Amino acid sequence: MPLKVVIVGAGIGGLSAAVSMRHAGHDVKVFEASESKKEIGAGVGLQPNALRALNFLGVKREKLQGVEWRGVATFDAETAERHDPPPIPNFEQLQREGINHLTCLREDLHQELRRLATEAGGDASFGPPVELHLGSKVTTCDPEAGTVTLSNGEVVSGDVVIGADGVNSVVRTSVVGKPVPAEATGFGCYRCLFDPGDRSADFDWAFQQFTSARMKSPFGEFISYGVRSGTLGNFVGFYTESEPKRDSSEPIAQVATKEMALAALSKFDPMFHRIFELPLASQVVKWQLRTVPRLPTWINGRAAIMGDAAHAMLPLLGSGAAMAIEEGTCLGILFPAGTKSEDVPKRLEAFQDLRKERGDYVKEQSTAQAKWENREHIARHIKVINAYDVVGATQEYLRSHF
Numbered sequence: 001m002p003l004k005v006v007i008v009g010a011g012i013g014g015l016s017a018a019v020s021m022r023h024a025g026h027d028v029k030v031f032e033a034s035e036s037k038k039e040i041g042a043g044v045g046l047q048p049n050a051l052r053a054l055n056f057l058g059v060k061r062e063k064l065q066g067v068e069w070r071g072v073a074t075f076d077a078e079t080a081e082r083h084d085p086p087p088i089p090n091f092e093q094l095q096r097e098g099i100n101h102l103t104c105l106r107e108d109l110h111q112e113l114r115r116l117a118t119e120a121g122g123d124a125s126f127g128p129p130v131e132l133h134l135g136s137k138v139t140t141c142d143p144e145a146g147t148v149t150l151s152n153g154e155v156v157s158g159d160v161v162i163g164a165d166g167v168n169s170v171v172r173t174s175v176v177g178k179p180v181p182a183e184a185t186g187f188g189c190y191r192c193l194f195d196p197g198d199r200s201a202d203f204d205w206a207f208q209q210f211t212s213a214r215m216k217s218p219f220g221e222f223i224s225y226g227v228r229s230g231t232l233g234n235f236v237g238f239y240t241e242s243e244p245k246r247d248s249s250e251p252i253a254q255v256a257t258k259e260m261a262l263a264a265l266s267k268f269d270p271m272f273h274r275i276f277e278l279p280l281a282s283q284v285v286k287w288q289l290r291t292v293p294r295l296p297t298w299i300n301g302r303a304a305i306m307g308d309a310a311h312a313m314l315p316l317l318g319s320g321a322a323m324a325i326e327e328g329t330c331l332g333i334l335f336p337a338g339t340k341s342e343d344v345p346k347r348l349e350a351f352q353d354l355r356k357e358r359g360d361y362v363k364e365q366s367t368a369q370a371k372w373e374n375r376e377h378i379a380r381h382i383k384v385i386n387a388y389d390v391v392g393a394t395q396e397y398l399r400s401h402f
Helices: 012-023 048-057 091-097 106-118 171-176 197-207 258-264 270-277 320-334 341-368 372-387 390-401
Strands: 004-008 027-032 043-046 072-076 102-105 131-134 138-142 147-150 155-157 160-163 183-194 210-215 220-227 232-240 253-256 284-291 303-305
Touching (some): 004 012, 043 220, 043 320, 102 220, 160 171, 160 341
Parallel strands (some): 004 027, 072 210, 160 303
Antiparallel strands (some): 183 232
16 A cells, blocks of 8 residues: 655655655645745756756656756956866766756746646556645644644644744654754845846856855855846845844845845946846845754654754755655655555665764855855765665665665
């Protein structure tokens, strides 16, 4: 009999897990607090490790409408002096495998995962379409019983519960056994999309490759790249909060203005300010960046947490979405068709064995990048992250341990 899988959260991580569990033939229900779940945050970078997992899930690359890039063009933040990127090792091989670097809209990735989760038909070995329940807020979880309780009082039972409910996770409290609030880091960012239109040639430095300019002290960074097949430009501006709110007292995301984002880049060369001459293609959103401290466990009974619920991180290695995609993919492989309900706790132990060390490593190295002296080691960390094959590693673990 297929397992009954309950997933809390319908973001990129939750839907990756839903698709992977559907691949394995299970009955999957996803509960999302938002009435109309839509990814925000503008762009996302997808490196080879994430694309290996997405290819396994059946994601069609053309649906992502992404922009391929060959490296990071770096600029001096105060002089705008440009340094062209070194070539990406084995770029032609990555192209042949369809896993060369891509930047796309989070919304486009989210929609493709939602399609794979919920559309009828497809491969006969798939399970039924995933049930997506929007406007269904989970308030508590019982890990031993494998149940979640909704805000309307309904109790939903499953063989396994996956908490993919983000930085303010409810399931995390139940898994760890106590509240573990996300911590404000003292850093924030502004994000938005621009429409270059007929001025795209004037901004090829910003959107024709992945662009980065770093301010040494206080920490600040300008990042831009193309999305939606190059018709839109994604902007992220990181800054150090003047009065860090360590108690996470302000909302994690707030609508902002161009002027507020420009003020955060006041010490950057005027070339970087020119990007705000372009028409906006989205709201400017101000984010307070928070992280989750290293947790003693990601599993408890029939429940597990993943993604930001387990290891919310600074986006300074661009790997938060990738880790959630890897973890969602890993879960489906560890629970192949024929997995029995009584085997669930052992399979979740395997998930933790495979994923926790890697998730904690990427989180901690992402935080470390806020210090200028750690930037010289960034290439080594990115190599470790990008080289990983979650499909092969999980399949090998499955063969050797089960």
